[in-house]
Amino acid sequence: MAAIKIPTAFNIDLEFEASDIGQRFVAWLIDLAIRAAYVCLIWIVVANIQWSGQSGAVFAFWTILIPVSLYFLLFEIVMKGQSPGKKALGIKVVSLLGNPPSFSQHMIRWVFRLLETPFLIWGIIPIIAIARSKYNQRLGDLVAGTIVVNTKTKSSLNDTIFRDISQADYQPRFPQILRLSDKDLNKVKELMDRALQSGNQELAAKVAYRVRDVLKIETDMEHMQFLETLLNDYNYYVTKE
Known part of the structure:
Protein backbone atom coordinates (compact mmCIF):
# COMPACT_ATOMS: atom_id res chain seq x y z
CA MET A 1 0.00 0.00 0.00
CA ASN A 158 -3.34 11.62 18.79
CA ASP A 159 0.45 11.85 18.83
CA THR A 160 0.37 15.57 17.98
CA ILE A 161 -1.15 18.74 19.38
CA PHE A 162 -4.31 18.23 17.31
CA ARG A 163 -7.60 18.28 19.21
CA ASP A 164 -11.01 17.80 17.58
CA ILE A 165 -12.86 21.06 18.31
CA SER A 166 -16.01 20.24 16.36
CA GLN A 167 -18.65 21.71 18.65
CA ALA A 168 -19.98 24.98 17.22
CA ASP A 169 -20.31 26.65 20.64
CA TYR A 170 -16.75 26.08 21.83
CA GLN A 171 -15.46 29.14 23.65
CA PRO A 172 -11.66 29.55 23.90
CA ARG A 173 -10.31 30.71 27.24
CA PHE A 174 -6.74 31.79 26.55
CA PRO A 175 -6.09 33.80 23.35
CA GLN A 176 -2.52 34.28 24.60
CA ILE A 177 -1.79 30.76 23.34
CA LEU A 178 -1.19 32.15 19.85
CA ARG A 179 2.04 33.64 21.14
CA LEU A 180 3.52 30.13 21.26
CA SER A 181 4.79 28.34 18.16
CA ASP A 182 3.91 24.86 16.95
CA LYS A 183 7.32 23.73 18.19
CA ASP A 184 6.62 25.14 21.67
CA LEU A 185 3.23 23.44 21.85
CA ASN A 186 4.57 20.12 20.66
CA LYS A 187 7.12 20.26 23.47
CA VAL A 188 4.30 21.00 25.93
CA LYS A 189 2.36 18.03 24.52
CA GLU A 190 5.42 15.79 24.83
CA LEU A 191 5.88 16.74 28.49
CA MET A 192 2.13 16.29 29.16
CA ASP A 193 2.26 12.77 27.75
CA ARG A 194 5.31 11.96 29.83
CA ALA A 195 3.61 13.25 32.97
CA LEU A 196 0.46 11.23 32.25
CA GLN A 197 2.32 8.03 31.50
CA SER A 198 4.47 8.25 34.61
CA GLY A 199 1.84 9.78 36.86
CA ASN A 200 4.30 12.59 37.55
CA GLN A 201 2.11 15.41 38.83
CA GLU A 202 5.17 17.47 39.69
CA LEU A 203 6.24 17.53 36.04
CA ALA A 204 2.74 18.58 34.95
CA ALA A 205 2.80 21.36 37.53
CA LYS A 206 6.20 22.61 36.36
CA VAL A 207 5.02 22.74 32.74
CA ALA A 208 1.79 24.50 33.68
CA TYR A 209 3.56 27.07 35.86
CA ARG A 210 6.14 27.74 33.15
CA VAL A 211 3.46 28.30 30.48
CA ARG A 212 1.46 30.55 32.81
CA ASP A 213 4.56 32.59 33.52
CA VAL A 214 5.50 32.99 29.85
CA LEU A 215 1.98 33.88 28.73
CA LYS A 216 1.13 35.95 31.82
CA ILE A 217 -1.97 33.86 32.56
CA GLU A 218 -3.66 33.73 35.94
CA THR A 219 -6.00 30.78 36.51
CA ASP A 220 -7.02 28.34 39.24
CA MET A 221 -7.40 25.43 36.82
CA GLU A 222 -5.86 22.10 37.69
CA HIS A 223 -2.53 21.73 35.89
CA MET A 224 -3.44 19.06 33.32
CA GLN A 225 -6.83 20.66 32.68
CA PHE A 226 -5.12 23.98 32.04
CA LEU A 227 -2.64 22.47 29.58
CA GLU A 228 -5.36 20.54 27.76
CA THR A 229 -7.46 23.71 27.52
CA LEU A 230 -4.50 25.51 25.98
CA LEU A 231 -4.21 22.85 23.27
CA ASN A 232 -7.96 23.02 22.62
CA ASP A 233 -7.81 26.80 22.33
CA TYR A 234 -4.88 26.65 19.95
CA ASN A 235 -6.72 24.20 17.72
CA TYR A 236 -9.77 26.44 17.77
CA TYR A 237 -7.84 29.51 16.64
CA VAL A 238 -5.82 27.65 14.01
CA THR A 239 -8.69 25.72 12.42
CA LYS A 240 -11.55 28.21 12.82
CA GLU A 241 -9.93 31.41 11.77
Whole structure:
Protein backbone atom coordinates (compact mmCIF):
# COMPACT_ATOMS: atom_id res chain seq x y z
CA MET A 1 0.00 0.00 0.00
CA ALA A 2 1.19 3.50 -0.84
CA ALA A 3 2.36 5.76 1.97
CA ILE A 4 0.56 9.08 2.25
CA LYS A 5 2.08 12.08 3.96
CA ILE A 6 -0.46 14.73 4.85
CA PRO A 7 0.70 18.19 5.94
CA THR A 8 -1.29 19.59 8.86
CA ALA A 9 -1.86 23.08 10.18
CA PHE A 10 0.75 22.37 12.85
CA ASN A 11 3.77 21.93 10.55
CA ILE A 12 3.69 18.18 11.11
CA ASP A 13 3.43 15.58 8.35
CA LEU A 14 1.20 12.65 9.26
CA GLU A 15 2.01 9.38 7.54
CA PHE A 16 -0.75 6.92 6.62
CA GLU A 17 -1.02 3.83 4.49
CA ALA A 18 -3.62 4.34 1.77
CA SER A 19 -5.98 1.45 1.24
CA ASP A 20 -5.61 0.00 -2.25
CA ILE A 21 -8.34 -0.84 -4.76
CA GLY A 22 -8.27 -4.52 -3.77
CA GLN A 23 -8.97 -3.78 -0.11
CA ARG A 24 -11.76 -1.37 -0.93
CA PHE A 25 -13.33 -3.82 -3.37
CA VAL A 26 -13.33 -6.69 -0.87
CA ALA A 27 -14.79 -4.37 1.78
CA TRP A 28 -17.48 -3.35 -0.72
CA LEU A 29 -18.25 -7.02 -1.44
CA ILE A 30 -18.71 -7.69 2.28
CA ASP A 31 -21.05 -4.71 2.57
CA LEU A 32 -22.87 -5.90 -0.57
CA ALA A 33 -23.35 -9.36 0.96
CA ILE A 34 -24.78 -7.81 4.14
CA ARG A 35 -27.23 -5.69 2.13
CA ALA A 36 -28.18 -8.68 -0.03
CA ALA A 37 -28.84 -10.78 3.09
CA TYR A 38 -31.05 -8.00 4.43
CA VAL A 39 -33.02 -7.82 1.18
CA CYS A 40 -33.53 -11.61 1.22
CA LEU A 41 -34.73 -11.43 4.82
CA ILE A 42 -37.31 -8.76 3.95
CA TRP A 43 -38.58 -10.79 1.00
CA ILE A 44 -38.94 -13.88 3.20
CA VAL A 45 -40.91 -11.83 5.73
CA VAL A 46 -43.13 -10.37 3.01
CA ALA A 47 -43.69 -13.80 1.41
CA ASN A 48 -44.87 -15.29 4.70
CA ILE A 49 -47.43 -12.62 5.56
CA GLN A 50 -50.87 -12.20 4.05
CA TRP A 51 -51.08 -8.72 2.57
CA SER A 52 -54.04 -6.88 1.16
CA GLY A 53 -53.65 -5.49 -2.36
CA GLN A 54 -50.25 -3.97 -3.03
CA SER A 55 -49.43 -3.30 0.62
CA GLY A 56 -46.85 -6.08 0.71
CA ALA A 57 -44.99 -4.69 -2.29
CA VAL A 58 -45.14 -1.16 -0.86
CA PHE A 59 -43.82 -2.41 2.49
CA ALA A 60 -40.98 -4.31 0.81
CA PHE A 61 -40.10 -1.34 -1.40
CA TRP A 62 -39.66 1.13 1.44
CA THR A 63 -38.08 -1.24 3.96
CA ILE A 64 -35.51 -2.18 1.33
CA LEU A 65 -34.94 1.16 -0.39
CA ILE A 66 -34.31 3.32 2.67
CA PRO A 67 -31.91 1.07 4.67
CA VAL A 68 -30.00 -0.06 1.58
CA SER A 69 -29.65 3.51 0.27
CA LEU A 70 -28.56 4.88 3.64
CA TYR A 71 -26.33 1.89 4.51
CA PHE A 72 -22.95 3.54 4.02
CA LEU A 73 -24.01 6.96 5.29
CA LEU A 74 -25.41 5.66 8.58
CA PHE A 75 -22.73 3.07 9.29
CA GLU A 76 -19.83 5.41 8.50
CA ILE A 77 -21.28 8.12 10.74
CA VAL A 78 -22.01 5.74 13.64
CA MET A 79 -18.77 3.78 13.24
CA LYS A 80 -16.64 6.91 12.71
CA GLY A 81 -15.56 6.30 9.14
CA GLN A 82 -16.12 2.56 8.87
CA SER A 83 -18.78 0.26 7.48
CA PRO A 84 -18.84 -3.42 8.52
CA GLY A 85 -16.87 -4.24 5.37
CA LYS A 86 -14.27 -1.57 6.01
CA LYS A 87 -13.93 -2.66 9.63
CA ALA A 88 -13.38 -6.27 8.54
CA LEU A 89 -10.60 -5.15 6.17
CA GLY A 90 -9.02 -2.76 8.67
CA ILE A 91 -9.62 0.42 6.68
CA LYS A 92 -11.51 3.61 7.44
CA VAL A 93 -12.46 7.01 6.05
CA VAL A 94 -10.67 10.02 7.55
CA SER A 95 -10.52 13.68 6.65
CA LEU A 96 -7.39 15.21 5.19
CA LEU A 97 -6.49 16.28 8.73
CA GLY A 98 -6.53 12.64 9.81
CA ASN A 99 -9.54 13.00 12.10
CA PRO A 100 -13.04 11.48 11.63
CA PRO A 101 -15.00 13.10 8.77
CA SER A 102 -17.58 15.76 9.56
CA PHE A 103 -21.27 15.19 8.85
CA SER A 104 -21.06 17.29 5.68
CA GLN A 105 -18.12 15.21 4.44
CA HIS A 106 -20.10 12.02 5.05
CA MET A 107 -23.04 13.50 3.15
CA ILE A 108 -20.89 14.50 0.16
CA ARG A 109 -19.34 11.01 -0.05
CA TRP A 110 -22.79 9.43 0.16
CA VAL A 111 -24.30 11.63 -2.56
CA PHE A 112 -21.43 10.90 -4.92
CA ARG A 113 -21.70 7.18 -4.15
CA LEU A 114 -25.34 7.32 -5.29
CA LEU A 115 -24.25 9.13 -8.46
CA GLU A 116 -21.50 6.60 -9.18
CA THR A 117 -23.47 3.38 -8.79
CA PRO A 118 -26.88 3.52 -10.59
CA PHE A 119 -25.50 2.07 -13.83
CA LEU A 120 -22.99 -0.74 -14.07
CA ILE A 121 -20.81 1.14 -16.55
CA TRP A 122 -20.34 3.87 -13.96
CA GLY A 123 -18.48 1.38 -11.81
CA ILE A 124 -15.40 2.21 -13.84
CA ILE A 125 -15.49 5.83 -12.64
CA PRO A 126 -14.41 5.24 -9.01
CA ILE A 127 -11.76 2.76 -10.19
CA ILE A 128 -10.23 5.33 -12.55
CA ALA A 129 -10.47 8.05 -9.91
CA ILE A 130 -8.75 5.88 -7.28
CA ALA A 131 -6.04 4.82 -9.71
CA ARG A 132 -5.28 8.38 -10.86
CA SER A 133 -5.68 10.39 -7.65
CA LYS A 134 -2.71 11.21 -5.46
CA TYR A 135 -4.25 9.69 -2.32
CA ASN A 136 -6.22 6.82 -3.92
CA GLN A 137 -9.47 8.79 -3.66
CA ARG A 138 -12.71 8.22 -5.52
CA LEU A 139 -14.70 11.25 -6.71
CA GLY A 140 -16.65 11.49 -3.47
CA ASP A 141 -13.41 11.55 -1.50
CA LEU A 142 -11.90 14.22 -3.73
CA VAL A 143 -14.89 16.54 -3.35
CA ALA A 144 -15.39 15.84 0.37
CA GLY A 145 -11.71 16.12 1.27
CA THR A 146 -11.43 12.59 2.67
CA ILE A 147 -9.21 9.56 2.18
CA VAL A 148 -9.52 5.86 2.99
CA VAL A 149 -6.56 4.58 5.01
CA ASN A 150 -5.32 1.50 6.77
CA THR A 151 -6.30 1.72 10.44
CA LYS A 152 -2.82 0.59 11.44
CA THR A 153 -1.39 3.99 10.63
CA LYS A 154 2.23 4.84 11.11
CA SER A 155 1.33 8.03 12.93
CA SER A 156 -1.79 9.58 14.34
CA LEU A 157 -3.05 13.00 15.26
CA ASN A 158 -3.34 11.62 18.79
CA ASP A 159 0.45 11.85 18.83
CA THR A 160 0.37 15.57 17.98
CA ILE A 161 -1.15 18.74 19.38
CA PHE A 162 -4.31 18.23 17.31
CA ARG A 163 -7.60 18.28 19.21
CA ASP A 164 -11.01 17.80 17.58
CA ILE A 165 -12.86 21.06 18.31
CA SER A 166 -16.01 20.24 16.36
CA GLN A 167 -18.65 21.71 18.65
CA ALA A 168 -19.98 24.98 17.22
CA ASP A 169 -20.31 26.65 20.64
CA TYR A 170 -16.75 26.08 21.83
CA GLN A 171 -15.46 29.14 23.65
CA PRO A 172 -11.66 29.55 23.90
CA ARG A 173 -10.31 30.71 27.24
CA PHE A 174 -6.74 31.79 26.55
CA PRO A 175 -6.09 33.80 23.35
CA GLN A 176 -2.52 34.28 24.60
CA ILE A 177 -1.79 30.76 23.34
CA LEU A 178 -1.19 32.15 19.85
CA ARG A 179 2.04 33.64 21.14
CA LEU A 180 3.52 30.13 21.26
CA SER A 181 4.79 28.34 18.16
CA ASP A 182 3.91 24.86 16.95
CA LYS A 183 7.32 23.73 18.19
CA ASP A 184 6.62 25.14 21.67
CA LEU A 185 3.23 23.44 21.85
CA ASN A 186 4.57 20.12 20.66
CA LYS A 187 7.12 20.26 23.47
CA VAL A 188 4.30 21.00 25.93
CA LYS A 189 2.36 18.03 24.52
CA GLU A 190 5.42 15.79 24.83
CA LEU A 191 5.88 16.74 28.49
CA MET A 192 2.13 16.29 29.16
CA ASP A 193 2.26 12.77 27.75
CA ARG A 194 5.31 11.96 29.83
CA ALA A 195 3.61 13.25 32.97
CA LEU A 196 0.46 11.23 32.25
CA GLN A 197 2.32 8.03 31.50
CA SER A 198 4.47 8.25 34.61
CA GLY A 199 1.84 9.78 36.86
CA ASN A 200 4.30 12.59 37.55
CA GLN A 201 2.11 15.41 38.83
CA GLU A 202 5.17 17.47 39.69
CA LEU A 203 6.24 17.53 36.04
CA ALA A 204 2.74 18.58 34.95
CA ALA A 205 2.80 21.36 37.53
CA LYS A 206 6.20 22.61 36.36
CA VAL A 207 5.02 22.74 32.74
CA ALA A 208 1.79 24.50 33.68
CA TYR A 209 3.56 27.07 35.86
CA ARG A 210 6.14 27.74 33.15
CA VAL A 211 3.46 28.30 30.48
CA ARG A 212 1.46 30.55 32.81
CA ASP A 213 4.56 32.59 33.52
CA VAL A 214 5.50 32.99 29.85
CA LEU A 215 1.98 33.88 28.73
CA LYS A 216 1.13 35.95 31.82
CA ILE A 217 -1.97 33.86 32.56
CA GLU A 218 -3.66 33.73 35.94
CA THR A 219 -6.00 30.78 36.51
CA ASP A 220 -7.02 28.34 39.24
CA MET A 221 -7.40 25.43 36.82
CA GLU A 222 -5.86 22.10 37.69
CA HIS A 223 -2.53 21.73 35.89
CA MET A 224 -3.44 19.06 33.32
CA GLN A 225 -6.83 20.66 32.68
CA PHE A 226 -5.12 23.98 32.04
CA LEU A 227 -2.64 22.47 29.58
CA GLU A 228 -5.36 20.54 27.76
CA THR A 229 -7.46 23.71 27.52
CA LEU A 230 -4.50 25.51 25.98
CA LEU A 231 -4.21 22.85 23.27
CA ASN A 232 -7.96 23.02 22.62
CA ASP A 233 -7.81 26.80 22.33
CA TYR A 234 -4.88 26.65 19.95
CA ASN A 235 -6.72 24.20 17.72
CA TYR A 236 -9.77 26.44 17.77
CA TYR A 237 -7.84 29.51 16.64
CA VAL A 238 -5.82 27.65 14.01
CA THR A 239 -8.69 25.72 12.42
CA LYS A 240 -11.55 28.21 12.82
CA GLU A 241 -9.93 31.41 11.77
